[in-house]
Structures are given as structure tokens and as C-alpha cells.
Amino acid sequence: MIEIEGISKRYGETTVVRDVSLTIAPRTVTVIVGTSGSGKTTLLRIINRLVEPTSGTIKLDGEDNRSLPDYELRRRIGYAIQGHGLFPHRTVAQNIATVPTLLGWDRARIEAKVNELLTLFQLDPVAFGPRYPHELSGGQQQRVGVARALAAEPKVLLMDEPFGALDPIIRAKAQDDLLAIQKHFETTIVLVTHDMEEAFHLADRIAVMDKGEVVQYATPAEMLVKPATVFVESLIGAGERPFRLLAIDTVADAVEPGVAEGEAIASSASQREALSMLLWSGRKALPVVGPDGAVIGKVSLDGLAQRAAGPT
Numbered sequence: 307m308i309e310i311e312g313i314s315k316r317y318g319e320t321t322v323v324r325d326v327s328l329t330i331a332p333r334t335v336t337v338i339v340g341t342s343g344s345g346k347t348t349l350l351r352i353i354n355r356l357v358e359p360t361s362g363t364i365k366l367d368g369e370d371n372r373s374l375p376d377y378e379l380r381r382r383i384g385y386a387i388q389g390h391g392l393f394p395h396r397t398v399a400q401n402i403a404t405v406p407t408l409l410g411w412d413r414a415r416i417e418a419k420v421n422e423l424l425t426l427f428q429l430d431p432v433a434f435g436p437r438y439p440h441e442l443s444g445g446q447q448q449r450v451g452v453a454r455a456l457a458a459e460p461k462v463l464l465m466d467e468p469f470g471a472l473d474p475i476i477r478a479k480a481q482d483d484l485l486a487i488q489k490h491f492e493t494t495i496v497l498v499t500h501d502m503e504e505a506f507h508l509a510d511r512i513a514v515m516d517k518g519e520v521v522q523y524a525t526p527a528e529m530l531v532k533p534a535t536v537f538v539e540s541l542i543g544a545g546e547r548p549f550r551l552l553a554i555d556t557v558a559d560a561v562e563p564g565v566a567e568g569e570a571i572a573s574s575a576s577q578r579e580a581l582s583m584l585l586w587s588g589r590k591a592l593p594v595v596g597p598d599g600a601v602i603g604k605v606s607l608d609g610l611a612q613r614a615a616g617p618t
């Protein structure tokens with residue numbers, strides 16, 4: 307659990323973070339969004355004390371982060387940034403081993419961890435471990451950056467625009483990989499992004515920052531149905547609301563009894579994907595198949611239309 311209590315940050319006369327209080331539950335993904343210069347990066351860096359707040363407290367599992375020595379903070383909190391910040395003159399394996407080495411792990415343990423992470427990120431340890439960052443594609447470097455941040459098995463992972471430089475297809479894959487890894491390690495993730503699509507895809511909760519303040523902190527569904535301010539509404543993109551709402555839930559939650567003709571959709575697909583398939587194929591309903599491939603009912607255009615409608 308991360309408790310952010312009354313955090314403010316001033317540079318001279320300018321307040322860049324103003325009285326922010328948030329509680330971040332363990333094993334969740336919190337996404338911070340907002341306009342450029344609204345204080346997102348500053349707030350993130352206050353959590354791991356790369357920036358000292360002017361006032362307020364950060365507690366990690368009940369402990370004030372100022373009471374923890376630096377090495378303990380590095381162990382508990384991983385940090386991944388856009389451009390991955392890999393050390394260019396160290397190999398991939400040495401990059402990933404950075405924090406474990408600082409913590410004095412023995413060689414066998416470090417090697418096992420590096421191999422485990424490279425394998426998890428679908429990079430062959432034998433082929434990629436000895437390479438230097440410039441010998442990797444942007445997407446591969448980004449995965450190594452996240453692997454490095456996870457090397458000491460931190461409970462918390464802070465990510466600042468980690469996928470900013472990736473093309474849309476690799477980006478979508480990187481997001482899905484991140485969610486799988488988050489579940490695997492039960493990590494608490496706080497991620498900053500400009501991309502609302504990414505925010506809605508990843509977040510359990512979204513914090514919207516505007517001029518240094520958090521103006522809304524809510525689940526994606528709450529935010530879509532009840533944006534707290536006109537700014538939040540414009541950020542969400544009013545025209546996108548029904549589609550974002552459908553993107554949050556899976557077809558499993560929209561299954562109706564009955565049969566439908568034609569190609570089926572998996573119950574694990576998003577309702578937005580079902581809508582797309584319905585419109586594209588010109589059908590009124592699709593058969594739905596469960597994880598074992600058996601048909602479990604149908605999903606209909608009318609049913610999705612009701613789910614996509616805002617409160618009246």
C-alpha cells in the first residue's frame with residue numbers, strides 16, 4: 307500500500323504539486339494522466355524520493371519513505387522511464403543485474419534472476435544477455451528497461467511513459483505483457499502516461515492531474531460515467547465514452563442465452579471488440595465461446611448498446 311498524504315512541491319514561487327492525497331492499494335495498477343506540466347512526473351518521483359516534497363508524507367506499507375535507507379527504497383521500488391535509461395556500455399545482462407549487484411546478491415542468484423526475467427520478456431538469455439543496448443530494437447530495449455526495474459523483485463514499480471516511444475502494435479503487446487507480469491509478481495504499479503487509451507486499458511484506478519492538483523481519482527468506469535470536472539470530461543474525450551466503457555469489460559459479462567450464427571467471439575475478448583465484430587460482419591448477434599471452445603451463449607448489438615449508454 308502506498309499512502310500519499312498532503313504532498314506539495316514548490317520550486318521557488320511556483321507550486322507544481324498541490325496538496326495531493328491518494329491511497330494506492332497493493333497489487334493494483336494506478337495510472338496518472340493530465341496535461342503536460344501538470345506535475346505527474348514530479349509526483350511519481352516523490353514516491354521514490356528522487357524528488358523531495360516541500361510538505362506531506364509518503365508511506366510505504368505504513369512506513370514513512372524518509373525513514374527507509376536508499377538501498378531499501380531501491381529494493382522496494384523499481385523505476386522505469388521512457389527511453390529506458392539503459393547504461394550503454396553495459397550488456398543487457400549487466401543492466402538487469404544493476405540493483406541486485408548493488409544489494410550484494412551472489413553471482414548465481416543474479417544470473418538466475420537475469421535468465422528468469424529475459425525468458426519472461428521473451429528474450430533468449432543466451433542471445434540477448436551479452437548484447438549491448440544499441441544492438442537491440444526499441445521495443446527490446448524497452449523490455450530490458452522494465453526487466454531491470456523488476457530485477458530486485460520490488461513490490462512497487464513506478465513507470466514514466468514507459469511505452470511512449472513504441473509503435474502502436476508493439477505498444478499494445480508491451481501493455482499486455484506488463485499486465486501479465488504484474489499479475490505474476492503481484493506488483494503495485496504507478497504509471498504516468500499521456501495516452502488515455504493506455505490509461506483505460508491498464509488502470510484499476512486513474513488519477514487525473516490538472517495544474518498540480520489531483521482533480522479526480524476513480525476507477526475507469528466511474529470516471530467515464532461521472533467525470534468530476536469539465537477538464538476530466540475533455541481529457542476522456544466525450545465522443546469516445548461509449549467505446550471506452552465497452553473496452554473495460556469482457557464479453558463474459560455480456561453473454562445472453564440463445565444462439566447466433568457465424569463466426570464466434572471468445573468470452574475473454576472486450577465488449578468493444580465484440581461491437582466491432584458485430585458492425586463489421588453486419589450481424590445482430592455473435593455466438594460466444596468459453597475458454598474450452600464450447601459455445602456458452604450469444605452477445606447482441608442491442609445488449610451492447612444498453613451497456614454503452616450513459617446514465618439518463
Ligand SMILES: Nc1ncnc2c1ncn2[C@@H]1O[C@H](COP(=O)(O)OP(=O)(O)OP(=O)(O)O)[C@@H](O)[C@H]1O
Binds near residue numbers: 343347
Ligand atoms: N527541478 C525543477 N525546477 C523547477 N521547475 C521544475 C523542476 N522540475 C519540474 N519543474 C516544473 O514543474 C512542473 C511540473 O513538471 P512535471 O515534469 O512534473 O510535469 P508532467 O505533468 O510530468 O509533464 P509532462 O507530461 O510534460 O512530462 C513543470 O512546469 C516543470 O517545468
